[in-house]
Amino acid sequence: MTRISKRVRNSGVETAFFVARDAAELERYLDLDVSRFDIGDINIPTPDSIKGAAKLAIDSNKTGYTPPGGIIELKEAIAEHINRTREVDYTHLNVSVQPGGKPVIGKFLQSVIDPGDAVLYPVPGYPIYESQIRLNGGRAIPYHVERGPMGFYIDVGEIKFLLENKRGIKVLILNDHHNPTGARLDKDQMEWLAQISNDHDTLVLSDEAYFDINYSSGRPRSIARYDGMKDRTVILDTDSKRRCMTGWRSGRAIGPHDIIEAITRLNVNDESCSPTMIQYAALEAVSGGEEDAKRILKELKTRRDITYRSIRKIDGVDLELPSTTFYLYPDVTEAFRDSGYRNLEEFREAALYGNCVSFCTMEHFGDMPNYEDPEQRFYIRISYSGINQEGIPEGARRLNKFITGDDKLPIRRRSA
Amino acid sequence: MTRISKRVRNSGVETAFFVARDAAELERYLDLDVSRFDIGDINIPTPDSIKGAAKLAIDSNKTGYTPPGGIIELKEAIAEHINRTREVDYTHLNVSVQPGGKPVIGKFLQSVIDPGDAVLYPVPGYPIYESQIRLNGGRAIPYHVERGPMGFYIDVGEIKFLLENKRGIKVLILNDHHNPTGARLDKDQMEWLAQISNDHDTLVLSDEAYFDINYSSGRPRSIARYDGMKDRTVILDTDSKRRCMTGWRSGRAIGPHDIIEAITRLNVNDESCSPTMIQYAALEAVSGGEEDAKRILKELKTRRDITYRSIRKIDGVDLELPSTTFYLYPDVTEAFRDSGYRNLEEFREAALYGNCVSFCTMEHFGDMPNYEDPEQRFYIRISYSGINQEGIPEGARRLNKFITGDDKLPIRRRSA
Numbered sequence: 064m065t066r067i068s069k070r071v072r073n074s075g076v077e078t079a080f081f082v083a084r085d086a087a088e089l090e091r092y093l094d095l096d097v098s099r100f101d102i103g104d105i106n107i108p109t110p111d112s113i114k115g116a117a118k119l120a121i122d123s124n125k126t127g128y129t130p131p132g133g134i135i136e137l138k139e140a141i142a143e144h145i146n147r148t149r150e151v152d153y154t155h156l157n158v159s160v161q162p163g164g165k166p167v168i169g170k171f172l173q174s175v176i177d178p179g180d181a182v183l184y185p186v187p188g189y190p191i192y193e194s195q196i197r198l199n200g201g202r203a204i205p206y207h208v209e210r211g212p213m214g215f216y217i218d219v220g221e222i223k224f225l226l227e228n229k230r231g232i233k234v235l236i237l238n239d240h241h242n243p244t245g246a247r248l249d250k251d252q253m254e255w256l257a258q259i260s261n262d263h264d265t266l267v268l269s270d271e272a273y274f275d276i277n278y279s280s281g282r283p284r285s286i287a288r289y290d291g292m293k294d295r296t297v298i299l300d301t302d303s304k305r306r307c308m309t310g311w312r313s314g315r316a317i318g319p320h321d322i323i324e325a326i327t328r329l330n331v332n333d334e335s336c337s338p339t340m341i342q343y344a345a346l347e348a349v350s351g352g353e354e355d356a357k358r359i360l361k362e363l364k365t366r367r368d369i370t371y372r373s374i375r376k377i378d379g380v381d382l383e384l385p386s387t388t389f390y391l392y393p394d395v396t397e398a399f400r401d402s403g404y405r406n407l408e409e410f411r412e413a414a415l416y417g418n419c420v421s422f423c424t425m426e427h428f429g430d431m432p433n434y435e436d437p438e439q440r441f442y443i444r445i446s447y448s449g450i451n452q453e454g455i456p457e458g459a460r461r462l463n464k465f466i467t468g469d470d471k472l473p474i475r476r477r478s479a
Numbered sequence: 480m481t482r483i484s485k486r487v488r489n490s491g492v493e494t495a496f497f498v499a500r501d502a503a504e505l506e507r508y509l510d511l512d513v514s515r516f517d518i519g520d521i522n523i524p525t526p527d528s529i530k531g532a533a534k535l536a537i538d539s540n541k542t543g544y545t546p547p548g549g550i551i552e553l554k555e556a557i558a559e560h561i562n563r564t565r566e567v568d569y570t571h572l573n574v575s576v577q578p579g580g581k582p583v584i585g586k587f588l589q590s591v592i593d594p595g596d597a598v599l600y601p602v603p604g605y606p607i608y609e610s611q612i613r614l615n616g617g618r619a620i621p622y623h624v625e626r627g628p629m630g631f632y633i634d635v636g637e638i639k640f641l642l643e644n645k646r647g648i649k650v651l652i653l654n655d656h657h658n659p660t661g662a663r664l665d666k667d668q669m670e671w672l673a674q675i676s677n678d679h680d681t682l683v684l685s686d687e688a689y690f691d692i693n694y695s696s697g698r699p700r701s702i703a704r705y706d707g708m709k710d711r712t713v714i715l716d717t718d719s720k721r722r723c724m725t726g727w728r729s730g731r732a733i734g735p736h737d738i739i740e741a742i743t744r745l746n747v748n749d750e751s752c753s754p755t756m757i758q759y760a761a762l763e764a765v766s767g768g769e770e771d772a773k774r775i776l777k778e779l780k781t782r783r784d785i786t787y788r789s790i791r792k793i794d795g796v797d798l799e800l801p802s803t804t805f806y807l808y809p810d811v812t813e814a815f816r817d818s819g820y821r822n823l824e825e826f827r828e829a830a831l832y833g834n835c836v837s838f839c840t841m842e843h844f845g846d847m848p849n850y851e852d853p854e855q856r857f858y859i860r861i862s863y864s865g866i867n868q869e870g871i872p873e874g875a876r877r878l879n880k881f882i883t884g885d886d887k888l889p890i891r892r893r894s895a
Binding site for chain 2: 065066067068069070071074075076077080084102104105106108109114117118121122124125126127128129130131162163165166169173174175176177191194195198266307308309310311312321322325328329331332333334335336337338339340341
């Protein structure tokens with residue numbers, strides 16, 4: 064008999080971590096060179112000014128507790144940063160500093176949903192949405208991010224349909240600049256979605272982790288700036304991607320004061336505060352460094368272009384060029400069906416163990432294919448944030464060899 | 480109508496934070512010198528070797544994600560540290576690195592209790608226990624830490640009575656080296672408590688935050704080392720007190736593998752991992768620095784002695800000399816009754832605003848007095864971790880003046 068609680072047993076995990084672990088083990092124990100397209104981590108160093116700010120805080124003995132929602136200077140700097148980039152008007156009272164962007168998901172849901180309330184979340188999408196909805200006793204209702212003639216799109220029509228036809232939906236989770244597809248709402252769609260949220264009195268968690276990872280000339284938009292949305296939207300913002308600070312765990316919730324207060328109340332209960340020296344690093348990260356941000360974005364764009372060009376050439380792979388995030392989401396239906404592997408997990412493992420190329424699949428983003436359905440499309444996710452420009456063509460060659468080569472690995476699933 | 484969830488509305492907070500905020504506001508806005516006996520924060524700097532380890536990690540670009548339960552080197556060092564100090568035999572599989580000691584409380588409870596399960600917790604005690612029990616849908620059942628002829632003691636007899644007479648108790652929260660009283664189980668009591676926990680198949684959260692803050696010659700003991708306890712105990716360990724690292728948020732859960740795995744699963748869901756550079760600081764903190772630990776303990780002991788000697792002289796105050804923690808828990812019944820204030824919050828505020836001396840009261844530790852009961856005893860908590868040796872006598876003089884002086888402040892409650 065297990066003594067672990069039902070909710071934890073029913074929770075999910077970020078299975079992409081297991082993919083990364085598989086690849087890391089090959090590197091570490093077999094000393095193999097693996098082409099790492101699997102991770103959302105970034106191998107670009109954190110800018111020096113931010114590292115310096117953290118070290119200065121440590122040297123200045125800023126090593127005691129801070130208020131649970133963060134130091135006031137940082138909250139003010141965050142409000143200013145969000146106001147400037149989102150065209151909104153928040154103050155420090157609208158900000159709660161968090162140990163990462165991810166904590167905003169769980170704390171927001173815990174703050175606003177009671178058991179049985181329903182929450183809309185994107186599929187494919189970041190798997191923690193569904194898991195946190197369940198951990199908090201909510202009903203998880205998926206909507207879809209689809210591929211159309213213009214590329215991947217968030218299906219606002221489906222969201223509207225669900226809000227009109229399903230009862231008790233209190234929250235919509237939106238991840239514009241979408242992981243894993245790179246989908247992005249245009250102005251009209253976002254306005255429409257804001258209208259729908261207002262009409263149905265829906266709260267919105269706007270996961271803007273990739274807000275600044277934008278390669279197009281158009282300025283990114285937050286749903287918070289549309290009429291009636293400021294009082295119903297909580298923005299998840301993080302330094303992880305924009306400032307190459309994944310391991311620092313530096314993020315924040317920005318939104319209406321009542322929800323921000325509830326979130327901070329959970330900080331008091333969960334971890335007291337974010338580490339003090341990291342708050343000083345965050346202060347530097349949100350206050351300046353536009354040159355660093357441009358340099359980082361340029362590097363990512365170069366990698367995207369190299370990755371796109373090398374992978375689109377592979378037979379049996381069909382590919383969009385997204386203008387946001389650092390992921391590509393190739394359609395590998397033809398390659399997968401030709402491969403003879405029974406499922407995407409076998410396909411992934413064969414590529415990893417046979418050809419030393421590592422990636423995630425749609426299943427890691429909650430999109431479970433129906434293998435019996437002849438119309439089913441199959442996707443993998445290629446991340447280029449953790450692989451250098453020089454390593455990308457070799458990774459693409461390995462993927463090409465895996466897909467088109469004759470030397471396929473007869474793989475048994477380790478779980479079998 | 481509020482849109483905040485019931486569980487968050489029903490949660491508690493650490494009201495000591497509000498006391499600290501009141502005092503800090505007097506210091507900041509009125510530029511007053513306040514004698515700060517209120518906080519559990521430490522004003523001794525973090526040892527240089529630990530600060531150096533963090534800075535080295537930053538300089539070495541250890542700024543990406545780590546595995547959710549922590550880097551393996553740290554988990555191994557923690558197992559070794561716990562084995563050495565607790566006389567147990569854990570491996571890295573028994574360790575989950577956490578962003579502080581506090582996260583262990585919530586994650587452990589979320590991992591093992593289902594809604595309706597009961598949890599025993601100490602009163603007076605750290606207020607987050609009760610709050611996290613409620614947040615996780617548990618039933619909170621208090622047991623008491625009482626004052627006897629030999630000083631404060633954890634009432635093991637009451638724990639036994641409750642386990643025998645109340646249904647559905649799944650967990651006991653134990654805080655030996657007890658905040659706020661400094662109570663400490665002796666060998667026989669701990670053996671008895673272990674026996675009782677085994678008899679009733681009870682899981683134990685052993686909050687050992689103050690394990691190393693021990694001024695007696697006797698070696699501290701963990702309940703985990705007693706027969707049958709290793710498989711039912713999760714230890715909360717932290718660098719906050721022992722290494723003066725409160726603001727670093729560096730702690731860990733150590734216990735049976737199934738529960739540790741569940742806790743790490745919650746890290747995947749809640750915050751991915753603890754900040755990478757702080758894990759390297761923790762590695763230094765748990766691996767060595769015995770000289771630093773001795774120096775810190777010596778400083779705290781000197782402060783304790785000064786505080787004890789200056790406060791015991793005050794008329795209307797009755798006081799024990801605890802051998803653990805950095806708190807004193809004076810009985811101020813006589814002083815409070817003589818003061819004419821209607822309740823302890825008025826008493827506390829009058830001391831703060833009238834005499835610039837700040838402390839917490841029993842109410843901040845969940846022990847709500849019955850003001851109608853003539854037998855009721857009244858306690859305040861004096862912390863000496865955040866006040867220098869030189870400042871203590873002046874603080875005691877202020878307290879003395881507040882209690883015995885004729886110039887009492889006619890205070891109105893701000894909430895009135």
